[in-house]
Amino acid sequence: MRATANDVAVLARVSVSTVSRALSSPHMVSPPTLQKVQQAADQLGYLPNRAARGLVTGRTGNIALTIPDLNNPYFAGLTKEIQEQARVRGLQMFLADIDEDPSAELQVVEAVATQVDGVLLCSPRAGTDELLAAAGRTPVVMLNRAMSAVASVVPDHRDGMIQGLRHLWALGHTEIGYVGGPRNSWSNTARQGAFLEVVAELDGVHGRDLGSFQPYFSGGVAAADIVFASAVTAVVVYNDLMALGLLDRAQRRGVHVPEELSVVSFDDIPFARSVTPHLSSVATSREEMARRALDALAATQEAAASSEEPPHHVVPVDLVVRDSTGPRPTSPIRPA
Amino acid sequence: MRATANDVAVLARVSVSTVSRALSSPHMVSPPTLQKVQQAADQLGYLPNRAARGLVTGRTGNIALTIPDLNNPYFAGLTKEIQEQARVRGLQMFLADIDEDPSAELQVVEAVATQVDGVLLCSPRAGTDELLAAAGRTPVVMLNRAMSAVASVVPDHRDGMIQGLRHLWALGHTEIGYVGGPRNSWSNTARQGAFLEVVAELDGVHGRDLGSFQPYFSGGVAAADIVFASAVTAVVVYNDLMALGLLDRAQRRGVHVPEELSVVSFDDIPFARSVTPHLSSVATSREEMARRALDALAATQEAAASSEEPPHHVVPVDLVVRDSTGPRPTSPIRPA
DNA sequence: CCACTCTCTGCAAAGGTTTGCATACTTCAC
DNA sequence: GTGAAGTATGCAAACCTTTGCAGAGAGTGG
Structure with missing residues (x-):
């Protein structure tokens, strides 16, 4: 089996509490012990079990994203940016492709609700009320749908x-x-x-x-x-x-x-x-959408207690003119 | 807070063990109690905490997928199919876009290793040895890279x-x-x-x-x-x-x-x-790749103890002829 | 030399679930 | 009426981590 904090403790001849502290708040531990623990942890390749940590801290370091269709490059690109933003914030990301099936969306939200710090619903297919019910106490941010009751990020x-x-x-x-x-x-x-x-x-x-x-x-x-x-x-x-x-x-x-x-x-x-x-x-900008989405999620977590109005972001857009637009034709369309 | 098994137990006037059994092995519980528990669970909107369950059962119901670039529609489509295959098997999926960064790949694998039943590495960027070390005891299947030591699924x-x-x-x-x-x-x-x-x-x-x-x-x-x-x-x-x-x-x-x-x-x-x-x-066929990938993962889990040779799938391919191929020209290319 | 403060470490509880074991109760056969 | 067999339920341990509290030891000032 994989090494646990207890294994490290035994090897370093300290208690598990000390192992935990050495790795998450090093300043609380004396330099010699710190070194012993680190060496033991390295030797065993120890990495804390995040699920167990989440159980006690209440924060999992995970988020979830639902997306309607990855075969649409817009959503694929947005997913990529959101995952990148999650990464720089040290979060892992669950992904679910909904493929137009509202019940799948609800199922996923229910299934992951206990193991994430928040859920991003991109272009939700199911009803807002059901989705919020499924999420329970988990913070939710909606992308591409705006409603007053829940935080949202939408393009202008x-x-x-x-x-x-x-x-x-x-x-x-x-x-x-x-x-x-x-x-x-x-x-x-x-x-x-x-x-x-x-x-x-x-x-x-x-x-x-x-x-x-x-x-x-x-x-x-x-x-x-x-x-x-x-x-x-x-x-x-x-x-x-x-x-x-x-x-x-x-x-x-x-x-x-x-x-x-x-x-x-x-x-x-x-x-x-x-x-x-x-x-x-x-x-x-997918990057801007992604950044705001994760900011909104963080804000929603903070504001969980204080019942302020959730944040609503409207992201600016830009027309990119290329070759598919031109002056009004003088004669009407005449298919060959 | 979200309802726990204990809340259900109190409401239904039974023990938590009975709640657990009623929901996961109904046949072990008498019909009247079963009904009490189900009603209480419904009333409270109870859903088991999967992280806690994973801690004791060792199975999390999660898998992870790393992918090099979601902006490539091939990988986006493959991701979609894998997530679909995961869904029908009742699994949730972590996704990480690696974007050509091998160290990000290693980090992700380490971070999720404790909270998944297996990892799918699509077109891995990092070295096989490091990846396997990062995964620890977590089963690994490689997509688009074949090696004898680890299960793989590759196109022909x-x-x-x-x-x-x-x-x-x-x-x-x-x-x-x-x-x-x-x-x-x-x-x-x-x-x-x-x-x-x-x-x-x-x-x-x-x-x-x-x-x-x-x-x-x-x-x-x-x-x-x-x-x-x-x-x-x-x-x-x-x-x-x-x-x-x-x-x-x-x-x-x-x-x-x-x-x-x-x-x-x-x-x-x-x-x-x-x-x-x-x-x-x-x-x-992305669907075939996805199916075999999840089959291989399941097989790798089984075969964890028995040290058989891991499965290696070679997926058949088909040339689709369209309009970009034609007879050999009589005169050589002559750019305008 | 005492009392106090600080720093470091360990103990134990908590988080939510599953599951082996024990217990209580039924049912049935003799 | 007694014993065995079987069924349904509860108790408690286990999974792995974090963290409040207490205690031990060292250092300091009087």
Whole structure:
């Protein structure tokens, strides 16, 4: 079996208490004993059992993250950054890919609740009340969903929409569509709402909701022909993955982007730069999201007793203009 | 605080032992008591503390996975499948993105070793000996690296290379290059070795090693001009990400794929179907890799005592032919 | 030389669960 | 009516660590 504190104690001829103190608060122990203990610990390759420690201290050094779909590079990148932020804070991370299954999300939260210091719910699929119930007393921070009752970190969807639409407006577009993501997604609701609001404020611009689609490449393919058949010359797409699908279908149908159709989307995944034309997209810094998420978690832990309002972060976004947006075409879309 | 077994015991007017038994081995408890306990547990929302359970049973219900780079969709997809396989087996999963940092890998393994039933090391960066030392008595399975001492799951690189090269050979190519990944990567060594071997066995085919590059989009871009300047009409590329970079650069340089250059790569990431031309690629079933990885972990746990040879899985692969490969051109590459 | 302060160390409890053993109670056969 | 067999439950130890408290010993000042 693996060496325990007791083994080290025996070898160093001290008590387990001294071993514990030597390793976690060295200043409480005399230099000679400290050295004895350290040597014994090294010799045995001793590492404290974190589960046992968590049992008594109440802090486990673990966090958990739920994510909807790792096959979406946006979420993969965000996961990477969150894990990196956890690492620099000395935390280990549980990960669960929910894959659109709300019950799986609840199960995971219940299962890990006792072994983590906090839970990060990224784009939660289940209901907020159930999730909070499942978490029990464990601090929770939501990513990509805002509610007053629980701490949250969300991108500034509205500002992203403003940046995207003003860009299209400046290019002369007046008929602009919104290609939506899943109807029950908080992010989609936020973006769709912002689209309609902002479009109403732009002089001479006519906005059109083109419907809801799956937030995958295939969803963009599915939306494409509807886009071509509508009278729009530009679209804002729920996310990059869908925009890629739209682009692929456009190419097959002989619709030229950006000459006949301009496309802006959200997320700025790395592949936005790997396709032709390179995608104009609204970028949120994943590193900033991750940093704020872990800060919010720490704050929530502190504020557990003091019932202050939990922190709500809105992370700034930036439109990155590339090749998928261009001036309003003079003639309408004409698929080959 | 969260409800404990003791709270349930008090409410149900039984002992904690009975609570424990009622919930984990119901048949050992009389129907009326069982019902009392269940009702009390429901009422309090009781869920056993898994860390405490792990302390006494020695099984935690957790595993850990280290992965080199979540921004590579191949690894993101593999992570997703492994987490899914863990879920169906009732296990929670720690995840660590190593990002090419061997010391981070060692730290993580040490940190989680006490709180997991096993560790999956995907494309390990650190040395095998150090990793095994860090894991201590925790079962370890390696993915994408094979060694006799430790259980492993690897794709059949050699067969993948055979399929890719025979495909190119059948298309008439005789000058074929290999665009390599990182020199210290086990996968790259395996693929490069297989390339040279297989190419030597193909009549009239001349293989050429074109060097080592970073396993990213940028690495493919960096390799591109070297490829165009060499006399090859086809290349096998270490992975899809690099192939995408190569394709991007080819388009900018005016090199037509597959008319002037055929490209085959490894991994078959989803984006292989999202770029133009769609990429011919050697696919490994991520689901199969994941399943075998968890099977191997379970087997390693069993065989901890009996010192049998650890299991070594070689997972079959399939070349998926798409649009990036075509007949040998009659005239050599001529960048615009 | 005493009393006091400080520094260091050990004892024992606590955290929440599982499980071997013992006990109490039933049931049944003789 | 007694003994055996069987069932259901509780007690207490164990897992590994941290930490409050107490005690031992050393040093210091009067």
